[in-house]
Amino acid sequence: MSPSNGHTIEIVYLISTVLFVLALKWMSTPATARHGVWAGELGMLLAVCGTLLHHGIVDYRWIAIGLVLGTIIGVPLGRVQMTAVPQRTALSHAFGALCVTLVGTAEFYLRAPNVPPFMMAVLAMEVILGGLTLTGSLMAAGKLQEILPQRPLTYKGQNFVNLALLAVAAGLAVYLVMHPEQKLLFPAMLGISLAFGVLMIVPIGGADMPTVISLLNSYAGLSAAAMGFVLDSKLLIVAGALDGSSGFILSVIMSKAMNRSFTNVLFGAFGQVQTSGPAAAEGKTVRGATPEEAANILAAANKVVVVPGYGMAVAQAQHKVRELYDALTKRGVDVKFGIHPVAGRMPGHMNVLLAEADIPYDKLLDMDEINPEFPQTDVTLVIGANDVTNPAARNDASSPIHGMPILDVDKGRTVMVIKRGMSPGFAGIDNPLYYLDKTLMLFGDAKSFVGEIVRELGHGHAHG
Amino acid sequence: MPDLISSLYVFVLAGFIGFEVIRRISPLLHTPLMSLTNALDAIAVVGAIILAGERQSTLATVLGTLAVVAATSNLVGGFLITDRMLKMFKSSRPKKP
Numbered sequence: 001m002s003p004s005n006g007h008t009i010e011i012v013y014l015i016s017t018v019l020f021v022l023a024l025k026w027m028s029t030p031a032t033a034r035h036g037v038w039a040g041e042l043g044m045l046l047a048v049c050g051t052l053l054h055h056g057i058v059d060y061r062w063i064a065i066g067l068v069l070g071t072i073i074g075v076p077l078g079r080v081q082m083t084a085v086p087q088r089t090a091l092s093h094a095f096g097a098l099c100v101t102l103v104g105t106a107e108f109y110l111r112a113p114n115v116p117p118f119m120m121a122v123l124a125m126e127v128i129l130g131g132l133t134l135t136g137s138l139m140a141a142g143k144l145q146e147i148l149p150q151r152p153l154t155y156k157g158q159n160f161v162n163l164a165l166l167a168v169a170a171g172l173a174v175y176l177v178m179h180p181e182q183k184l185l186f187p188a189m190l191g192i193s194l195a196f197g198v199l200m201i202v203p204i205g206g207a208d209m210p211t212v213i214s215l216l217n218s219y220a221g222l223s224a225a226a227m228g229f230v231l232d233s234k235l236l237i238v239a240g241a242l243d244g245s246s247g248f249i250l251s252v253i254m255s256k257a258m259n260r261s262f263t264n265v266l267f268g269a270f271g272q273v274q275t276s277g278p279a280a281a282e283g284k285t286v287r288g289a290t291p292e293e294a295a296n297i298l299a300a301a302n303k304v305v306v307v308p309g310y311g312m313a314v315a316q317a318q319h320k321v322r323e324l325y326d327a328l329t330k331r332g333v334d335v336k337f338g339i340h341p342v343a344g345r346m347p348g349h350m351n352v353l354l355a356e357a358d359i360p361y362d363k364l365l366d367m368d369e370i371n372p373e374f375p376q377t378d379v380t381l382v383i384g385a386n387d388v389t390n391p392a393a394r395n396d397a398s399s400p401i402h403g404m405p406i407l408d409v410d411k412g413r414t415v416m417v418i419k420r421g422m423s424p425g426f427a428g429i430d431n432p433l434y435y436l437d438k439t440l441m442l443f444g445d446a447k448s449f450v451g452e453i454v455r456e457l458g459h460g461h462a463h464g
Numbered sequence: 465m466p467d468l469i470s471s472l473y474v475f476v477l478a479g480f481i482g483f484e485v486i487r488r489i490s491p492l493l494h495t496p497l498m499s500l501t502n503a504l505d506a507i508a509v510v511g512a513i514i515l516a517g518e519r520q521s522t523l524a525t526v527l528g529t530l531a532v533v534a535a536t537s538n539l540v541g542g543f544l545i546t547d548r549m550l551k552m553f554k555s556s557r558p559k560k561p
Contacts, residue, residue, distance in 0.1 A: 020504050021481055027497055028488045030553040037547045040504055044539060051510040057517035062529040066516055070509075070536020077537060078544025082552075085495060088545065092502045092538050099508045099534040106515055106527040118468055217498055224508050229471050231511045237471055238478040239507040245482030246501045250494060341491060348494030352549055360556030366491045 005053060012050035013235040019043030020239055024246070030361055047235060082356045083313055086345040087144035090213055094137035096220045100227050101130035105190065107230055113181035120180050122229040124173035127186075128193040129223035135197030137216050143201070144209060144345055152205040165196045206310070207387070209345045211254040218247025250347050257341035257367075259393075259404035286422070289440040291449060294416055295456030297440075298324075301378035301414075303334045305370060307407055308350050309343050311384015311419070315446035321383065322357035324450050327457040336363050338370035338380075338407050340388035371408050380412035382433075384419075384446050390431045400429055415439040418446050496549045503542025509535035 019039045026036035057063070080088045104126040108115070115123065142148035172189040176182060204212050225240025227233075255261070289297075298304060306325075312318060328335050337359065343350045351364050365373075374380065382389055389409045392399035409415055410433050417434060419441060433439060442449055489497050512535050515528030 016507070020507075021485065023500065023504065024482070024485045024489075024497075027493060027500060028485070029490060030493065030550070030555070033493060033496065033550045033553070034547060036500065037543060037550060040500060040546075041543050044503070044507065044543075047507055047510055048513070051513050054514055054517075056514060059517050059519045059525075062516040062525055063513050063532060066512070066529045066532025067536050070533045071540050073533065074537035074540030074542075075544065077541030078548070080545070082549070085499075085545070085549075088541075089495075089498055089502065092499070092542060095534040095538045096502060096505045096508065099506075099512055099531040099538075102527040102531040102534070103508065103511050103515055106524040106531075110520055110524055213498070217501065221501065221505060224505050225475055227508055227511055229468065229475075231514075232467070232471065233511065234471065234474050236507055236511060237475050239504050241475050241478035242482040242486075243501040243505045245479050246486045246497060249483065249486050250498065253491075253494075339491070346495060347498060348491060348496070351492045352495045352552070355549070355552040355554070358552075358554065361492055361553045362555050362557065364492060 009050045009053055012046050016043040016047040017235050017238045024242060082352055085352060086349060087141045089346060090137045090141035090144055093216045093220045094134050097130045097133035097137060097223060100223045101127055101134055103227055104130060108186055112183050115180035117177050120177045122226050124176055126223050126226035126230060127190055128169050129219050131190050131193030132197035133216055133219040133223060135194045136201050139198055139201035140212055150206040152203045154203045158203055162199050165192055169193050210342045210347050211251055213346045214247050214250035214254050218244050218251060221247055254342055254347060257405060284435040286434050286441045289442055291452035292456050294442055295453045297414060298328060298379055299331060299457060301333055303377050304328060304379045304381060305336050305338050305377045307338045307380060307382045307385050307389060307409055309385025310345060312446055313344055313353055317447040317450055318353045318357040320447050320450040322359055323454045325359055327454050336365055339364055340367055340407050343385055343388055367405060367407055374408045374411040377412040379414045379416060380409040382409055382417040386431055387429060389433055392432055410436060416442055418442045418449050496546050499542050499546045503539055503546060506535045506539035506542060509539060
């Protein structure tokens with residue numbers, strides 16, 4: 001094969017790299033976002049075709065089998081329900097990490113015992129990051145799919161055990177850098193990082209998933225970049241670095257939105273920070289309301305802000321919420337949605353569900369945009385969100401979530417909260433919002449309660 | 465021995481580009497962003513393809529083929545779902561004709 005062929009492949013990779021950067025650039029607004037997907041697809045197609053020209057390839061059978069099998073698995077993964085997107089995302093982190101780990105392992109055995117120190121260090125990083133991302137993501141997907149218990153499992157000395165495991169893996173990596181001929185240490189290192197991935201996710205509860213998924217995203221990217229170093233592929237380094245920084249930025253946004261420190265996130269030691277305080281609900285009373293009363297109040301409002309949370313996703317209430325949006329908009333009510341960064345189980349989860357229900361995206365506002373609007377809001381309607389609306393985060397220094405940025409729903413003139421019962425939220429923290437004089441509690445399933453409000457609004461319309 | 469220093473340059477600069485580009489992405493699109501970066505990450509398939517096709521050792525061929533399966537499923541599934549999600553985002557403002 002001539003050297004010019006090698007150059008052709010490199011040029012193709014360069015074009016792919018540019019297309020990947022453009023893909024992310026176009027993702028910045030919904031208007032151009034689909035161009036981003038097309039740019040990414042074109043870049044990928046070029047890169048794969050270019051690679052097939054690689055002079056080292058002598059046997060195309062296994063490649064073809066792999067591509068076909070991968071497509072057979074990938075198509076259904078691209079067609080899952082929108083409510084299943086968080087677990088699908090976790091699963092795809094796992095597949096990405098699996099690919100990287102397998103390639104890293106193969107490269108080690110092809111090269112050992114002649115592995116230069118820097119190469120061995122990058123290989124070890126690739127396999128450790130890949131391994132822990134693989135099992136960690138599978139655990140996260142299991143929890144999100146509710147195959148595994150969602151509640152965090154904690155025990156004494158958990159952080160110590162986890163950090164010790166990671167330290168052993170790092171120690172083995174260092175030893176391998178010095179003695180790459182010790183081939184048996186490689187599977188040991190891999191095994192420990194796989195175990196670490198499982199244990200890392202054990203103490204994580206459902207509400208922490210947005211941070212964890214972002215973090216795993218970042219790890220998956222970094223391990224791919226490490227693979228790029230091993231294979232001397234600039235394209236892979238760029239894609240891995242883009243993915244890594246994307247996951248990193250999202251985890252910073254998520255951890256800020258939960259008022260967690262960044263070291264807390266980096267070491268994966270979340271989940272056990274919030275120990276439940278004694279529920280101080282005794283002696284306080286809440287006011288309930290029927291769907292009819294709620295419908296009357298909503299119909300009389302000029303401006304309504306809906307605050308959705310994970311409860312809306314669980315109840316699959318987004319389509320009923322859309323009907324409510326339509327009914328109120330038809331009456332001239334200004335309806336907007338206020339979305340907390342960590343609402344749901346992954347970054348942007350609520351936006352996707354509401355977009356699926358055909359609610360226009362310019363009505364979906366993030367926390368900083370919607371908070372100044374609450375004082376002019378007649379009714380705030382909270383659907384299945386709890387801790388992100390808790391005023392104690394703002395004004396009660398003893399609260400475990402004190403300092404966490406929240407949606408100021410209590411600043412609306414009337415607050416309505418759709419909730420199954422008076423049980424505290426995920427973090428086990430009582431929410432003073434429910435005891436305010438202006439708060440009405442709408443007890444029931446989110447989907448059926450919103451449906452009843454819509455029906456009442458329809459009646460009112462019929463009577464004039 | 466690959467040129468590690470120039471690889472490091474590429475890594476650091478790409479990290480900066482990623483940071484600057486992704487910082488500007490609206491929170492509205494964080495979920496499709498994650499599925500798109502996942503799909504782009506599947507570019508690892510190029511390494512897997514070479515491994516599966518070079519016939520260097522049985523182990524390398526087996527691991528390489530499995531890696532091609534894993535990466536391809538991400539590639540196909542990732543682009544499919546990202547496009548499906550983005551198609552759902554509609555504005556309430558009237559469309560241009």
